[in-house]
Amino acid sequence: MAKPKRVGIYVRISKDRRGQELGVQRQEKACRELCERMGWVVLKVYPENDVSASTTSKRGRPAYAEILRDARDGFIDGVVVHSVDRLTRRISELAGFLEEQREHGFAFATTEGEDTSTANGRMVLTIKGAVAQQESERMSERINISLLQRREQGKPHAGGKRQFGFKEGSCFQELDEAETELIREGHRMLLGRTPRTPGDVVRFWNSRGSSSPQGGAWTIQSVKRVYRSERTGGIVTYKGQGIGDSIYPAPLNREQWEAVQTLLDSRATPAPQGSGKRKHLYSGFLRCGNCGSALRVQWATIQGRTFRRTFCHSGQRGKDGRLGCGKVSRKYVWIEQRLNEMVAAALNARSPQQEETPAEDLTDGIGLVEARIRAFRGRWKDGRMADEDYFDSLSHLREELRTLRTRAATAVVRRSRTESDAVAVWEDDDTDSLERRRAIVATVIDHVDVFSVGRGRRKPPDITSIRVTPASR
Numbered sequence: 387m388a389k390p391k392r393v394g395i396y397v398r399i400s401k402d403r404r405g406q407e408l409g410v411q412r413q414e415k416a417c418r419e420l421c422e423r424m425g426w427v428v429l430k431v432y433p434e435n436d437v438s439a440s441t442t443s444k445r446g447r448p449a450y451a452e453i454l455r456d457a458r459d460g461f462i463d464g465v466v467v468h469s470v471d472r473l474t475r476r477i478s479e480l481a482g483f484l485e486e487q488r489e490h491g492f493a494f495a496t497t498e499g500e501d502t503s504t505a506n507g508r509m510v511l512t513i514k515g516a517v518a519q520q521e522s523e524r525m526s527e528r529i530n531i532s533l534l535q536r537r538e539q540g541k542p543h544a545g546g547k548r549q550f551g552f553k554e555g556s557c558f559q560e561l562d563e564a565e566t567e568l569i570r571e572g573h574r575m576l577l578g579r580t581p582r583t584p585g586d587v588v589r590f591w592n593s594r595g596s597s598s599p600q601g602g603a604w605t606i607q608s609v610k611r612v613y614r615s616e617r618t619g620g621i622v623t624y625k626g627q628g629i630g631d632s633i634y635p636a637p638l639n640r641e642q643w644e645a646v647q648t649l650l651d652s653r654a655t656p657a658p659q660g661s662g663k664r665k666h667l668y669s670g671f672l673r674c675g676n677c678g679s680a681l682r683v684q685w686a687t688i689q690g691r692t693f694r695r696t697f698c699h700s701g702q703r704g705k706d707g708r709l710g711c712g713k714v715s716r717k718y719v720w721i722e723q724r725l726n727e728m729v730a731a732a733l734n735a736r737s738p739q740q741e742e743t744p745a746e747d748l749t750d751g752i753g754l755v756e757a758r759i760r761a762f763r764g765r766w767k768d769g770r771m772a773d774e775d776y777f778d779s780l781s782h783l784r785e786e787l788r789t790l791r792t793r794a795a796t797a798v799v800r801r802s803r804t805e806s807d808a809v810a811v812w813e814d815d816d817t818d819s820l821e822r823r824r825a826i827v828a829t830v831i832d833h834v835d836v837f838s839v840g841r842g843r844r845k846p847p848d849i850t851s852i853r854v855t856p857a858s859r
């Protein structure tokens with residue numbers, strides 16, 4: 387940083403911690419000496435006539451407001467004070483001041499020697515500010531409020547690990563173009579007209595030579611983490627809750643992010659018990675027509691021919707704890723073909739009129755709540771509303787907003803999942819899409835009773851040898 391040529395000195399008289407008065411002249415003298423030592427040029431002194439320390443607002447301190455405005459406008463390019471507690475005793479205000487300082491790039495020094503160009507210096511300052519404030523009550527609460535205040539202004543927490551999509555070292559304020567493009571493309575894959583799986587996104591990102599922030603190849607877990615992160619959607623969080631939109635750019639907007647959350651939630655079906663993944667589309671839907679037990683599906687080789695068989699198991703208890711009767715054993719593929727035809731017909735028959743929720747209603751509702759939050763925020767910032775009232779109202783409105791947004795996102799996903807898209811998923815019989823196809827089956831079929839057709843029949847079974855109970859819609 388170049389040497390400041392237009393320094394403003396801020397002096398304030400008030401009783402200090404030990405009840406002593408620190409005269410403005412003494413403060414000014416020390417500040418001027420510092421500037422001289424540093425080779426800085428003093429332009430103006432901003433004296434504050436006594437105002438009591440900790441509870442005073444910015445509005446009650448005209449000189450403080452003035453020096454801040456001048457620094458912001460570039461009229462001065464440096465601020466010097468005797469010590470941090472001359473500047474402010476409120477940590478929230480100090481945090482705000484340091485924020486302005488970094489944003490507008492003016493120099494700041496105290497005669498006690500904090501150097502704010504280093505993270506350590508800023509930390510020392512913050513701690514000093516906190517200590518100065520300790521005598522005023524509820525310090526931790528105020529730190530929280532200052533954090534919340536930052537978040538309320540759309541400034542996300544700047545700490546933490548590097549995150550995919552953001553330029554390293556930019557405190558999540560700048561996007562990495564190439565990574566952002568991958569995130570957006572992956573989003574289009576997941577929610578496109580022919581939806582792909584997170585596994586597809588993993589393969590796509592890896593094929594582009596991208597690697598995870600931890601350095602290795604992408605995995606389903608690490609890809610999901612990217613889409614699960616609120617930051618990816620430009621959402622500012624406070625204590626784990628989304629409270630507003632970031633003022634900085636993000637790879638996805640809120641609507642896109644919410645839609646992908648709903649999608650990931652809907653995919654998070656618990657893995658079936660036993661041997662891991664299901665391999666057969668209708669296993670779990672088939673019941674023994676004789677005893678009602680769940681039928682198994684298995685590969686079998688009989689007389690040199692390998693085929694799938696579904697059967698009632700009499701030697702092992704099923705998930706329902708019952709032993710099967712063992713009287714039903716059928717070729718699976720015939721059943722599968724019949725049920726496939728039935729599901730495809732049901733999907734094609736679904737008329738668009740069955741769609742619900744006109745999205746406009748929700749949009750209006752969301753807009754209304756957002757407007758109320760903005761109005762409250764404005765009143766609070768202008769000091770026309772007490773902190774407690776504000777945060778109280780805010781948490782109610784946030785809750786309302788969250789509910790509305792979740793409903794809106796669900797509607798979007800639901801719409802993208804109906805009609806032609808469901809048919810497209812249905813027709814994609816990649817093993818990756820099995821669980822989604824099963825989800826579609828579940829919208830059509832509740833369960834299927836399978837009856838015995840006897841052994842060794844040459845003729846194809848009769849359609850009445852299965853009985854389908856449709857899913858209630």
Ligand SMILES: [Zn+2]
Binds near residue numbers: 674678679710711713
């Ligand atoms: Zn049975």
